[in-house]
């Protein structure tokens with residue numbers, strides 16, 4: 001149903017996966033669980049880094065390095081650096097010497113702003129190695145995009161990645177992204193409208209497939225990527241590069257491939273109001289479920305929006321979304337204490353409804 005096979009022998013390389021046991025958000029993941037997630041999605045490799053560690057990153061970085069060393073080349077380790085911790089630059093140097101390919105920085109959970117002198121030093125180290133630095137990009141991080149654009153200009157050897165589709169800055173950053181061949185965006189995010197803007201306005205050579213496991217399963221992330229990228233007209237070469245080809249080049253220290261310009265906002269095509277209603281109710285449901293609230297009213301409204309007398313593509317698509325939302329309701333009824341249980345089918349319904357030009361998936365659910 002996700003069409004991964006259509007990429008032939010493309011080596012999928014997930015840019016964003018975590019392990020850790022101490023994140024205050026309660027999520028945990030072992031290397032074995034991430035490998036199982038890669039296997040489930042049919043993916044070979046991932047970049048791996050630590051979840052939040054309130055007591056510092058040295059031991060967590062060692063765990064990531066050990067997992068990578070034991071993975072037969074499946075994990076590429078990034079060291080997580082908290083710039084306000086004493087010895088942050090030394091930890092970055094130590095991790096590089098021990099085999100880290102680059103770094104992960106998280107301004108919100110590690111409580112730092114940009115620009116920051118230690119971040120400059122860490123990016124300078126990546127510049128010397130032609131290695132990646134992945135920045136968490138989300139809500140509540142002022143000036144992240146401006147600072148990262150400035151860093152990309154100053155340190156052309158560093159490969160800077162704005163995670164989560166760069167949603168903090170996606171609205172304005174396209175021109176800078178087009179001009180900087182060392183500024184990338186990972187696709188680890190849920191909202192289909194953000195994905196449409198990402199694939200339509202950011203050049204395909206700057207987009208790196210990513211899941212955010214254990215928070216986002218690879219099997220959903222790859223479905224979403226392929227569907228939205230096809231919706232804006234990307235062909236096989238761009239899909240293969242986004243799925244992993246470009247990240248493989250980056251990690252090998254090669255120059256990133258130029259895959260041409262972004263297709264532009266017009267590639268999104270006319271919106272279909274019936275399916276947009278489904279998207280909007282699904283988005284509300286998902287945001288509620290993410291925050292631990294009951295999304296069932298929004299899912300019921302999304303199902304009502306699926307009731308149609310239209311036939312053809314739109315009718316088929318709404319019928320398909322309705323089936324998924326029925327599954328979401330059934331999961332909710334079976335797990336009344338876990339609003340999370342309703343999310344996977346609701347996510348799929350949102351992505352399918354948000355990309356009507358691709359049609360309903362070929363296999364019925």
Ligand SMILES: [Zn+2]
Pocket residue numbers: 016018212
């Ligand atoms: Zn993450």
